[in-house]
Amino acid sequence: MMELLHAIVHHETFGRGEVIEMNNDVISASFPKPYGKKKFVFPTAFNQHLTLEDASLSAEMAEILKQNHILVEAEEQRIERANRMAQYRADSIEKANVSSKSKKKK
Numbered sequence: 001m002m003e004l005l006h007a008i009v010h011h012e013t014f015g016r017g018e019v020i021e022m023n024n025d026v027i028s029a030s031f032p033k034p035y036g037k038k039k040f041v042f043p044t045a046f047n048q049h050l051t052l053e054d055a056s057l058s059a060e061m062a063e064i065l066k067q068n069h070i071l072v073e074a075e076e077q078r079i080e081r082a083n084r085m086a087q088y089r090a091d092s093i094e095k096a097n098v099s100s101k102s103k104k105k106k
Contacts, residue, residue, distance in 0.1 A: 008053035043068050
């Protein structure tokens with residue numbers, strides 16, 4: 001995980017904040033009153049909600065988001081293939097059951 005502790009972030013609603021905690025896939029940032037501490041999912045929060053003030057961190061984050069997008073796409077494709085296989089198997093079982101019932105009637 002990228003080291004963001006004490007990095008300055010910007011949020012459209014909450015304004016300028018500081019990353020104060022990082023745990024697994026969650027980061028916490030402290031924003032001015034009345035917003036206070038907010039938690040975000042890492043790294044997806046940087047797709048829409050947060051931006052980094054530091055240009056070098058922004059470049060590193062862009063690469064992480066790119067890699068994350070590739071992983072998410074691959075997982076979505078894997079799930080789609082698994083769903084198609086499950087549907088094919090269910091259709092095959094249903095077809096076999098219909099065929100079996102029609103043979104018993106004869």
